[in-house]
Amino acid sequence: MDCRTAQPSLSAYVRGELPPDVRSALQAHLRECPACLASLTALDPIAAALGQSQEPPAPQGFATRVMAAARSRGKPVVAGDWDPLHWWRMTPAPMRAAAAAMLVAGLTAGLATGWTARPATRQAQDTQAVALADAVAAYHMDYFGDAPDGSLADGYVALLAGRNGEGR
């Protein structure tokens, strides 16, 4: 940016009306050009004083830490993205027994392939259940609120409320 483009943008700058890229180009010019900085100081001394301060970048590894925290609490839960593992852990005992019976039948039928994968699956269930329970406790299940009556999500809410409701 040169003085010819910088000068007419100063008033939009102090009103916060420049697009971010134009704004940074102007700030870069102001750091190099005492004449334009003097014009800005005359127009708005506060903008001139604060605009010269060093802008600290976000700390190293910030995004990585956010993503680690995001993964540890599990994915956002949406109705179209139903995970049968959640359903299993949150299901009351009688239904679980029924499901277990079906599982036993499945295992009997497919013992050779089914058996080896079991321990890893069990581990994943526990981790995901903890992550979901945390999110539910922290946000009072508010993102389940919109589930239509009779939908799978609605049934899920009912089950959850039955299991965790008395502690609240």
Next chain:
Amino acid sequence: MKTGSFEFNVRELAMPTPSDEELMLNVRDGDLAAFEQLVPRRQTEAWRVAYRFTGDAAEAEDIAQQAFLRILDAAPRYTPTAAFRTYLYQVVTRLCLDRHRKKRPVLAESLPDPAAAAPTPEEHAGARDRDRLIQTALDSLPADHRLAIVLRYFEGLSGVEMAAAMGRSPKAVERLLARARAALAPRLELLREK
């Protein structure tokens, strides 16, 4: 414009570099990789507001991280009615004010200088002093004045954008900004003597 048709167009026109709003629509559908693209893109804005508000790098990180996680948690309800950047400012602003209500502000003088560890050439010493003076002046302002100054002068937000971020009318924001400027000006006088 109806939200539905806007969403449709956004997806139809998906380009090699998706917009923030396109990424958020994918996050809404459970795509954590889209969130992973969005966080580094907008981390500076979130962190900087929190840092200028609190004057403390660790607390700024905590606030900025909370902001992104809240956005992730609320993603299933996301609709692209405003720019994502404005939405992010709104969440960070709210977290800053919440934090302020819960505890006493930290004074800049009592903070370790993040730049102090590395040896700096002489000519940067003046800039560092000036930064510290600015931060001290900011810290002495009431919380809402401080936020108004940060959003306008460090982030370059317009009156309308500030109103959205702060949950006030544009008129109220202009009045707030005028009071904040009046309070800050004498505290920055020292800068001019340098």
